[in-house]
Amino acid sequence: MTRRARGGGDRLVPARLSPSDVARLGAAGLRARPTRVVLSALGIAIGIATMVAVIGISSSSREQLLRQLDALGTNLLRVQPGQTMFGEDSRLPKEAVDMVSRIGPVYTASATGKVDATIRRTDRVPKEVTGGIAVQAATPALLTTLEGRVRQGTWLNAATERQPAVVLGSVAASRLGVSRTGVQVWVGNRWFTVVGILDPMPLAPEVERSALIGFPAAERYLGFDGHPTTVYERSANESVTAVADVLPRTVNPENPDEVEVSRPSDALAARAAAAGAFTNLLLGLGAVALLVGGVGVANTMVISVLERRREIGLRRSLGATRGQVRIQFLTESLLLSVLGGVVGSVLGAAVTVGYAVSRGWPPVVPPWALGAALGATVAIGVIAGIYPAVRAARLAPTVALNTP
Template sequence: MRTRPMRAVLSALGIAIGVAAMVAVLAVPASSAQALHDKLAALGPNLLTATQGQSLTGGKAQLPADAVAMVKRIGPVIGAAATGLVPNTTIRRSDRISAEETSGVSVLTADPTLLDVIGGHLHSGSFLTAANENFPVAVLGAVAASRLGIDHVDPAHPTQVYLGGQWFTVVGVLDSMPLAPEIERSALVGKSTARALLGFDGHPTTVYVKAAESAVADVRAVLGATINPESPLGVAVQRPSELLEAQALTQDTYSALFLGLGGIALLVGGVGVANTMVISVLERRREIGLRRALGATRRQIRGQFLAESVLLSGLGGLVGVLIGVLVTAGYALSQGWPAILPPQALLGGVAISALVGAVAGAYPAMRAARLPPTQALA
């Protein structure tokens, strides 16, 4: 290996690439899963949403106007708040912009307690309160603010938007809300203002419910019947955290695919090591013959070439593990995730590479051991 360093490097390179791919494929999803777990813990896995389900006529069922008050009667419920879609209402930066240019931003009414229930945070400004919800003010979700070109609120020079044919003052911009993406793409106004200026009928379209973690399943089971006793099937109840978990399962599917590709790269690397060892046996026949003539047994010759093959693959595995760790750490850092390095992936990478080396070197080692000394010296 010292006399032919370039050949050793190229032979170990395939092993290193395969092991690096396998380590990264195992470690990156582990880092993503930990980040998802931390995110769910921070956002609250005890959040439920009740939305309009299908009515008997095939359309959307209407939620009662007093849905929030009815939900709060459930014992384990910690808090509840609602949003309501204001139909046929658009928001624009100016009245000079065409009404068709909505930028995909909808207008919702919101209760002042909404942020407390869904665990949301303000990026800038303030939220709807009892003091301002009766006035033409609006709070923008993160995506809505970006589409409207508003990144912060300046109290000295407040920004106004043209909403439903009225000028509204933007008093707040929200941070991202992974558990409530519909709020990210909306402008929020007070219910009283929406009734007076926008023709809102008072019926919510989504009710957010925060329950005790130990009783989430029980609250979910009775939520539909509590909101709409006459038609419980007209209420669609979901747990937003399950959607994020479903996304994680999708990522795991892709991880399995890439793990298979890493295994193929490792197999190709093993073939490369086997090819190198076969060539090495052919090139070193005189050396083998000389050692046999000096008393080396077939077992010693076989052990020499097998050890060389395992060492070659093992070094490739060590380099691959190092590359996989660097790739995982770099990617996790770029995504703001904790870098999780499963010990089984690190130790398994070296062990698998050594095993591949043993399998790849078995035939060349046996071939070298069977080589007669007289033929080798000739």
């Protein structure tokens, strides 16, 4: 209390509490009940950790997709046959690759062709059991066009494309149980030797699930008609749109409407853009956990007010104002909530880093997510503490002191 002169006399005026005094008061109230504080803060921590981890994992996944796009490029176009005006499947001409290669900005072009054959680990496996693996003819330039890599063995060359040799996509090799080159697999009605196994190709998942043989070998051993079913090309980045416009007329001058052109990288871009769709649901679950934590903080503070009536009455009797009592309990609620928010943010960031590293992704925890998490805890602390603080301030000193 301080004395202030007024009208020739002195009167007692309550001393103002500094921010440090308020913080010490709030912390003292929390230290008196550590077990209850930990349990109440746990609800806030779980909600914040969930929200930070969801945002962080989603951002890490999106960053991985964007890095894949940067590494693989967006200048790959895929040409496939569409349908005729009568609803029948059209066909690309045998010269499609050569015709596409003549387009100025195009610097590499290749093709695959669907072969009417199945591949099995042995001839003892029923023909109906395909394992979802397609047999396709491939031109030697396919690996260069797709910027793929051979995990083991070699790619098709001028010699092996004419022989009963096969290169397996990463998924095809896994489904066949083939982990090394040199083994033989049953393709159509004869044995083929596995000469190579490819690494994954995110821009060409259809190749990952295929067994690839040379065009000449496919025609000679499997009755392939020589018509490509997919043409891949890469051109200068600034010319992709222009090349896409002329590809239908180049591949099929008579019926350009029967040709479909797509950009495989659009699928990765769409996945990156849609990465937040499922995230919203998980954020909703985190928000529910945060709300439950806020209710827990409010409940803790109400019980604290009921248990500390004599303390409140004593402070009021010694000159504390209602405003000072309100700010004391509001500070306790805020500190309790912020404690849970800080722990939850650290836990959420740790979960994000651990999960991203385990998947080989770049760990990304957006700073705005941490800022939003702390902001949410402050809001929860204030909202949860308003009612208990007002209730504490309304207690009359005489009633509070007489509480048993």
